[in-house]
Amino acid sequence: MPGDGFHPPIEEYLEAVHELEEEGTPVIQARLVERLDHSAPAVSEMVRRLRDAGYLETAGRTLTLTDTGRCLAESVVRKHRLAERLLTDVIGLPWANAHVEACRWEHVISDDVAGRLEVLLGHPTTCPHGNPIPGTGPDLRRLTPLSQARPGERVRLERVTEQIEIDGEALEYLSEHGWVPGAEAVVSSRAPDGTLTLTIEPAGRGMAVSPALAQQLHVASAVAAPTVAAPTVAAPTVAAPTVATA
Ligand SMILES: [Zn+2]
Numbered sequence: 001m002p003g004d005g006f007h008p009p010i011e012e013y014l015e016a017v018h019e020l021e022e023e024g025t026p027v028i029q030a031r032l033v034e035r036l037d038h039s040a041p042a043v044s045e046m047v048r049r050l051r052d053a054g055y056l057e058t059a060g061r062t063l064t065l066t067d068t069g070r071c072l073a074e075s076v077v078r079k080h081r082l083a084e085r086l087l088t089d090v091i092g093l094p095w096a097n098a099h100v101e102a103c104r105w106e107h108v109i110s111d112d113v114a115g116r117l118e119v120l121l122g123h124p125t126t127c128p129h130g131n132p133i134p135g136t137g138p139d140l141r142r143l144t145p146l147s148q149a150r151p152g153e154r155v156r157l158e159r160v161t162e163q164i165e166i167d168g169e170a171l172e173y174l175s176e177h178g179w180v181p182g183a184e185a186v187v188s189s190r191a192p193d194g195t196l197t198l199t200i201e202p203a204g205r206g207m208a209v210s211p212a213l214a215q216q217l218h219v220a221s222a223v224a225a226p227t228v229a230a231p232t233v234a235a236p237t238v239a240a241p242t243v244a245t246a
Helices: 008-022 029-036 040-052 067-090 095-105 111-120 168-176 211-215 226-237 240-245
Strands: 056-059 062-065 154-160 184-190 196-200 205-209 217-221
Touching: 008 029, 008 040, 008 062, 008 067, 029 040, 040 056, 062 067, 067 095, 067 111, 095 168, 211 217
Parallel strands: none
Antiparallel strands: 056 062, 154 184, 154 217, 184 196, 196 205
């Protein structure tokens, strides 16, 4: 079956299945209806075609990628995430706009160009939103959803799921507050409904994060900056001058 041609609709569907799997969401047709914003009958028809073509398998209501389907899905996701890196790191496009733009690029980049892009970009392992680039090895980060964080915890944002990448308002909100991958924050409080208040470092700005958004932001725990504390501790050892005088 085709793996070398130009098939945007097929690729869009396989990419969506891959992303839902990656987010740990059981893949059923209703999720594809939401993710792709297509009608239920249209999704149903396309799923039937993808199954007939050997890209998808169904077990009850759950959809899974066949080996052929996974291979094509990973190739498209890889091109999408490399394109996002090129757009943000080289071309200077704002972080919040890279996803939409890369949705077009992913269908026209050849395997050869993807390989060269990877070298040009210095072998990145994630897209600018922290989602792993397929083919760059296992993701060894130990991440948990921000929704599980407790007051007093210090966390570093590592990954914004694809579900948020398609949500322009959420991306703007995160950007405005400087809560982007790599940024650290301290959880200052947690409301009964699960809304978190974060203090973003180093600016110290406050930011509220709804439970739904917190579920889609994956963080690593960040130790309270021992690297900064170390020199301060070392400072009293400015017994060095004393040594010098001796
Ligand atoms: Zn991305």
